[in-house]
Amino acid sequence: MLRLASALTLAALLGLTLATAPALAQSRAAAPTPPPPVVPDALLQAPYEPQLIRLSEIMGALHYLRTLCPSPETGAWRREMQALIDAEATTAERRDRLTQSFNRGYGGFEATYRTCTAAARVATRRYADEGLRIVSDITSRFVN
Template identity: 40%
Template sequence: MTRFFLLGLVVVSPLLAASSLQAQSQKPQEPTVSATPYDRQLNRLSEIIGTITYLRNRCSEKPEPQWRAAMEKLLTLDAGNEPARKEQLTAAYNRGYRAFGALHDTCTKAAQATEQEYRAEGATLIKEMINRFGN
């Protein structure tokens, strides 16, 4: 009985492999992200904007939609018609937003200090990107 089972595997295995290859070739290709020399900085900036959005809205008396609007503008200007790039930058923004949502559920002095530090880092990052990569 073992011999027939093994023989069956020998016959069926190539068929499974062929169907697996065919299924893989029919899968839609994932869009690629076009690389730019400032990708690392832009991802970090997106994360910083997400953090600031969370902390400013947590610490202000009324929501501050300008931070989310700034991120949407960044997506429009830099990601344009590249869905994969837009997804990558949005993920960085959400990562920054959620990370501090887990740490600061109320506005504290530490949250305010963190927000100031991130604003300074973001401003420095923007200046460096402009100086290095143009405006």
């Protein structure tokens, strides 16, 4: 008797499923989900994007200068840049912009300085100060 009740219940459920399947199929076909709107990367940019690009360039310059004039923080600027990219590069385009800025800063000083000079040390201090100002500005204006 229990088997018969189970079989009847299963048959009833199967019948209900088959009976409602055309209605379900029609309701799904009638309302296709529209694709999400495409938002250009320019609209997704953070309001502090120009400062972030400049900061990336400064970090590239400092990475080169600290390699040229060794200090305890040699290599730290590249690691910090990687952390910045990991946190801020929400799209491939943005990752590329940040990376290009870092490389531009590195390359600019690589073309100018071949040895550690007094001018290279002054540039290091100035760039570190500018980077600190940018970070302070971004955090005071945009971080809750």
